[in-house]
Amino acid sequence: MATDVMAEPVVQTGVKIKSELMQQRVRAAQLFLLPMLLALAVVAGWPLLRSIYFSFTDASLNNIDGAEWIGFGNYLRVQTLDSGAVRYRGLLVDPAWWNAVWNTLRFAVLSVSLEAVLGMLVALVLNAEFRGRGIVRAAILIPWAIPTIVSAKMWSWMLNDQFGILNDLGMRLGLLSQKVAWTATAETAMTAVLIVDIWKTTPFMALLILAGLQMVPKDIYEAAEIDGVHPVKQFFKITLPLVRPALMVAIIFRLLDALRIFDLIYVLTPNSSATKTMSVLARENLFDFDKFAYGSAMSTLLFLIIALLTILYIWLGKVRFDGGDR
Amino acid sequence: MGATFDLWKLIKTVLFYTAVVFIVVVSVFPFYYAILTSFKQGTDIFRISYWPTSFSLENYQAVFSQGSFPRNLLNSVFVASVTVILALFLAVTAAFALSRVRFRGRGFLLMVILAVSMFPQIAVLSGLFELIRALGIYNTPWALIFSYTIFTLPFTVWVLTTFMRDLPIEIEEAAIVDGATPWVIITRVFMPLMWPALVTTGLLAFIGAWNEFLFALTFTSSNDTRTVPVAIALLSGGSQYEVPWGIIMAASVIVTVPLVILVLIFQRKIVSGLTAGGVKG
Numbered sequence: 001m002a003t004d005v006m007a008e009p010v011v012q013t014g015v016k017i018k019s020e021l022m023q024q025r026v027r028a029a030q031l032f033l034l035p036m037l038l039a040l041a042v043v044a045g046w047p048l049l050r051s052i053y054f055s056f057t058d059a060s061l062n063n064i065d066g067a068e069w070i071g072f073g074n075y076l077r078v079q080t081l082d083s084g085a086v087r088y089r090g091l092l093v094d095p096a097w098w099n100a101v102w103n104t105l106r107f108a109v110l111s112v113s114l115e116a117v118l119g120m121l122v123a124l125v126l127n128a129e130f131r132g133r134g135i136v137r138a139a140i141l142i143p144w145a146i147p148t149i150v151s152a153k154m155w156s157w158m159l160n161d162q163f164g165i166l167n168d169l170g171m172r173l174g175l176l177s178q179k180v181a182w183t184a185t186a187e188t189a190m191t192a193v194l195i196v197d198i199w200k201t202t203p204f205m206a207l208l209i210l211a212g213l214q215m216v217p218k219d220i221y222e223a224a225e226i227d228g229v230h231p232v233k234q235f236f237k238i239t240l241p242l243v244r245p246a247l248m249v250a251i252i253f254r255l256l257d258a259l260r261i262f263d264l265i266y267v268l269t270p271n272s273s274a275t276k277t278m279s280v281l282a283r284e285n286l287f288d289f290d291k292f293a294y295g296s297a298m299s300t301l302l303f304l305i306i307a308l309l310t311i312l313y314i315w316l317g318k319v320r321f322d323g324g325d326r
Numbered sequence: 327m328g329a330t331f332d333l334w335k336l337i338k339t340v341l342f343y344t345a346v347v348f349i350v351v352v353s354v355f356p357f358y359y360a361i362l363t364s365f366k367q368g369t370d371i372f373r374i375s376y377w378p379t380s381f382s383l384e385n386y387q388a389v390f391s392q393g394s395f396p397r398n399l400l401n402s403v404f405v406a407s408v409t410v411i412l413a414l415f416l417a418v419t420a421a422f423a424l425s426r427v428r429f430r431g432r433g434f435l436l437m438v439i440l441a442v443s444m445f446p447q448i449a450v451l452s453g454l455f456e457l458i459r460a461l462g463i464y465n466t467p468w469a470l471i472f473s474y475t476i477f478t479l480p481f482t483v484w485v486l487t488t489f490m491r492d493l494p495i496e497i498e499e500a501a502i503v504d505g506a507t508p509w510v511i512i513t514r515v516f517m518p519l520m521w522p523a524l525v526t527t528g529l530l531a532f533i534g535a536w537n538e539f540l541f542a543l544t545f546t547s548s549n550d551t552r553t554v555p556v557a558i559a560l561l562s563g564g565s566q567y568e569v570p571w572g573i574i575m576a577a578s579v580i581v582t583v584p585l586v587i588l589v590l591i592f593q594r595k596i597v598s599g600l601t602a603g604g605v606k607g
Contacts, residue, residue, distance in 0.1 A: 021502070028508035029423035033435070036420035036483060043476045044442050047453030054452050064456050125345055132346070137597075138590050139350045142357055145589040147537035149555040150578040154360045157571050165359060168374045199352070207597050260446035263539035267559050279448040279540075286452055287544060296452045303449035310444050 048303070054296035061290045074297040091297050099273060100281040100298075107190065107277060108258035111197045116251055118198065119205025124239075126206065127213045140203040148200065152267035155196045159183055186274040193265055193275050197258075205250055212246025213239070252313045259306055278302045357582065364575040371572050385576035394549040395577060398557040402581075405470045405553060406535040410528050412471065413478040417527075418520070421486035422512050426498065436487070443480035447540050450476065458545055469545040470553065474538060478531040485530075485599055489523040490516065526599035529592055533585060554581050 055074055059067035076090040091097050126137060143151065158166050161181035170176035182192040216239065224234050262279040269275045276284075278298060286295030363371060367382035389395050423429075424436060454473055463469045493516070501511050542553045552560075558577050561570060589596060 025427045025508060026429045029427040029429055032419035032423040032508070032512075036416045036479065037435075039416055039475055039479060040439075040442055042457075043454070043472060043479075044445060044450060047450035047457055048445075050453030050456055051450055054456075059452075064459075121345075122349055125342070125349065128342070130342070130346070136346055136350055138593060139353045141589050141593060141596070142586055143353055145533070145585045146357065146582050147555055147585070149537070149539055149559050150360075150582055151356065153558060153574050153578055154356045157363065157575065158356060158359060160571075163372045163374065163571075165374055165376075199356070203353070204600065207600055211597075256444050260448060262448065263555075263559075266539075266543075279446065282448050283451065283540070283544070286455075292452060299446070299448045299451060302446055306444065306446050306449075307441075310441055 051296050052300050054293055055300040057293050059293045061292050074294050100276050100278045103275055104259055104277040108255055111194055111258050112251055112254045114198050115202050115205045115254060118202045119209050122206035123209035123213055126210050140206060143200050144203040148263045149267055151196060151200050152264050156183055156268050159192055183269045189269045189272045189274045193268055196268060197264060208250040209243060209247055212243035216242045256306060360575045360578055364579045366572060385572040388573050389576045395557060397550055398552050398554045401467055402536055402553040405467050406532050408471050409474040409478050409535045410531045413482045413531055414524060414528055416479060417482035417486050419512060420483050421490050424487045425490035439480045439483050465547050465551050470542055473541045473545060474535045478535060482527045482531055485527045486523060493519060526595040530599050
């Protein structure tokens with residue numbers, strides 16, 4: 001709204017002054033934007049280009065400056081052995097990479113869909129009026145406020161195989177027949193990561209959905225009540241369609257976030273191939289295995305995947321950037 | 327008839343409050359348990375208890391006396407504060423330009439800013455590593471302040487832009503008629519109105535910088551330059567099999583308590599800031 005008005009010159013004393021004023025404003029705007037754009041170009045644009053460049057070179061950790069262009073070799077190259085057999089090498093045929101891609105996608109889809117459902121439930125509870133609502137709202141902010149590393153450590157203590165309280169609780173309640181090494185066993189490692197991530201991020205989801213819920217006018221429900229519409233039907237026919245925009249944005253934000261997950265997995269299940277994601281594998285290659293160029297190729301592919309999804313989001317979500325919708 | 331109706335209502339109320347209690351307990355319990363563990367002493371830690379049984383400050387003394395944890399805390403405070411101040415400084419003028427002035431390519435610029443905020447950090451890691459070493463700031467706090475700009479700046483610009491866009495035009499009109507320049511308008515007209523938004527975005531950016539792990543792990547290499555998340559992640563005992571859980575929990579509590587207090591104080595503002603960053607697009 002405001003920007004539309006701003007487009008019309010405010011001072012009505014002649015065309016000349018108007019355009020002069022507008023020009024002055026635009027010039028000032030450009031000047032104001034310059035430092036921010038420069039900063040972003042230096043910390044984001046340039047490093048991104050360099051990372052992509054490294055993925056086409058033979059750079060190693062101790063020889064970054066002397067990196068030489070080798071084309072697509074890090075991604076895919078054909079090797080002919082002495083015996084005449086042809087072997088494909090490179091990232092695109094690396095099982096470790098595809099394992100990481102699979103882990104990342106599995107983690108992202110499972111965590112975000114569970115968080116959406118649980119977040120919706122929490123938001124519905126918080127949207128009801130009851131005594132102590134403020135306390136609940138404050139309580140759910142606590143997981144969100146705790147640093148990821150700290151929550152990873154807290155949970156790995158709670159999930160500890162011998163002294164963990166969750167095994168103890170599970171045994172007492174008869175849910176577990178024996179103590180489980182949650183983070184160390186391949187079968188349960190992903191479950192452990194999911195539990196911690198869902199615990200930590202559901203509040204964020206719930207708050208975004210709650211903001212959407214609070215915009216639904218109350219009289220719609222009153223009308224539905226008078227017509228005798230069942231609450232479950234009310235939810236699916238009224239609530240869900242009306243909060244869908246807020247829900248979709250929240251889901252996509254979280255999805256992009258989940259695809260780049262690093263710290264939780266690095267701390268909670270170190271060195272477990274059952275949970276190793278693209279980011280973890282890329283960093284490992286970059287700095288631990290001294291395969292700087294190969295790791296750069298991994299990060300470039302991850303960037304491409306996320307870039308594609310972002311474009312899809314902007315296109316599908318019809319997000320309007322010019323502020324014309326307000 | 328009336329009796330069954332009341333029963334149904336009672337069941338519904340009971341179910342609802344069960345859900346409420348469940349949500350609160352699940353949210354709070356891990357933090358409660360970390361506090362509980364941090365006050366345990368010696369082998370008490372390995373005796374599972376749900377309620378406080380003993381009280382000892384041994385772990386807290388250990389955190390502050392051994393290793394470089396106090397130094398790490400100072401590093402974190404310094405890095406997060408400077409990052410936030412820099413980001414806000416750059417973002418206020420940029421947000422003014424993006425929200426109050428109509429010019430060619432504005433929509434595109436906003437799109438680029440949103441795209442940068444969704445950058446996977448790993449995508450710039452090798453390029454940043456080269457740049458930081460070339461600048462000679464590797465293993466200093468400046469490496470972190472420099473690299474954290476990549477996520478604090480787009481975020482602050484985005485939230486401040488949505489905030490400024492909602493301010494009424496009238497407040498600006500009078501200043502324009504009086505011949506005020508855009509700079510004067512920002513500092514004299516907008517800044518006084520912006521304090522709540524600045525505090526909220528600043529706080530959210532502070533939390534982001536305080537919690538960051540990947541860059542901190544990669545761009546610092548000695549105990550004295552690390553920030554607390556890295557220090558906690560790398561805390562280890564005498565041997566590989568001897569994890570000092572009590573000390574880790576004490577350090578975790580120290581790092582988290584200020585955040586939790588801040589978040590609870592600024593609850594409403596944080597929620598509105600989060601939704602401005604997320605929902606309004």
